[in-house]
Every structure is written in structure tokens, then in C-alpha cells.
Amino acid sequence: KAGVTQTPRYLIKTRGQQVTLSCSPISGHRSVSWYQQTPGQGLQFLFEYFSETQRNKGNFPGRFSGRQFSNSRSEMNVSTLELGDSALYLCASSGSSGTGDTQYFGPGTRLTVL
Amino acid sequence: AQKITQTQPGMFVQEKEAVTLDCTYDTSDQSYGLFWYKQPSSGEMIFLIYQGSYDEQNATEGRYSLNFQKARKSANLVISASQLGDSAMYFCAMRGVNTGGGNNLTFGTGTQLKVEL
Numbered sequence: 001k002a003g004v005t006q007t008p009r010y011l012i013k014t015r016g017q018q019v020t021l022s023c024s025p026i027s028g029h030r031s032v033s034w035y036q037q038t039p040g041q042g043l044q045f046l047f048e049y050f051s052e053t054q055r056n057k058g059n060f061p062g063r064f065s066g067r068q069f070s071n072s073r074s075e076m077n078v079s080t081l082e083l084g085d086s087a088l089y090l091c092a093s094s095g096s097s098g099t100g101d102t103q104y105f106g107p108g109t110r111l112t113v114l
Numbered sequence: 115a116q117k118i119t120q121t122q123p124g125m126f127v128q129e130k131e132a133v134t135l136d137c138t139y140d141t142s143d144q145s146y147g148l149f150w151y152k153q154p155s156s157g158e159m160i161f162l163i164y165q166g167s168y169d170e171q172n173a174t175e176g177r178y179s180l181n182f183q184k185a186r187k188s189a190n191l192v193i194s195a196s197q198l199g200d201s202a203m204y205f206c207a208m209r210g211v212n213t214g215g216g217n218n219l220t221f222g223t224g225t226q227l228k229v230e231l
Contacts (some may be wrong), residue, residue: 043221105159
């Protein structure tokens, strides 16, 4: 099985712009979660989509949004970029939602905001 | 609220030796899952091992084992026979049921492991 894929791998944007990141989960997985990783804040949960519905959301401003398509692919969007949005954005997929259901991560998208 | 604590920012180990990476957790959930991930410098998070809160035996996956002590709320990762390729950041993570039915991993701050010749 192919793993989780994320595109693009690297992005450079300027303050005020918006950006869209894409994630394709492992085939058959219906849950897609997004995380932000920064040196200062570590790994933080952004949101999760399951069957095209946002099921869970972390503590991030409304500039961060996402969606999921019928094929389980997910996108996240960040509007009005700030310098502090520079981070590694990781997407993870899993089959369902049990406590033991493992999340498998993609390679990440490294976003730099100038 | 859930919390994961990893108190070792960095660890060194010699090749072929065993190493233990510490992880303690705090949660009010009765049912939860504990995970360890490895993150090489490339950035990808690689799943290593999982332990359920009701599992009576410690989890093992090849050279990885999880020393689960529920009463102490600890879930230490043991890597046996370390290899140079084990050099990476290691994260302990937890998922509980008190997340509105969704997937939400809480991560620790990580331990940077360096394997030396």
C-alpha cells in the first residue's frame, strides 16, 4: 500500500498571502488529521476530518481551515499568513477512531513565511 | 486534559547497546492508547509501537519494546541493539477517548537520540 502523500513538500510565501496544502491518505483510510510542528510549540493538533466532516479541532485561529473530499483526500488552507505560521505541517491518516487506531504520517510540507 | 512528558531532551548511546527513552503521561481517561514515533531529520513521523491502556503485556515490535507501568503512568521505549540509523528524534504520544470521538494525538516534546560508533 502506498503511504500518506503530501504536496507540495516545500513552500515559500510572504506575509499576507494564503496557502493550500494537500494530503492523500492511505487507501481505505477515512480519517485525516493535521498537525503543526514548530521548534517553539512542538507538535500541535490542528483538526481532523472523517467522512468529509470536521470531527475535532485544535486551538488555532480561524485563519486555519480545512476540508475533506469524498475520496478522503484533504486540504488545509491558511489565509493571511503570518511569520509565525512557518512550520512543518504534517498530515496523518487512520482507518477509524479507536484509541488504538494508529495514525500514519506523511512526509510533511515545510512552509516558510517571509 | 492530557499531557505527555519527556524529560530527556537528548540521549547518546553506543552502537549495539540498548537505550531507554522515558515517557510519562497524565490523563483522566480510563481507556487510552500510547504511541511512539520516530522522526528522522527528513521530517517524516514513523510509527514504531503502540500500547493500549488495557493491554496486560508490554508491546514489542522487533527491536522496540514498550515498558508500560500503568500505576506510575509511564510508557518508556526500549531500543535494543542500537544502530546508527536509529539516530533521530523520538516522540511519545497519547490518544484518549475524551476527544469527542475524534483522532487527536497529544505529543511530548521529544528526545533526540544519537547513536555513536
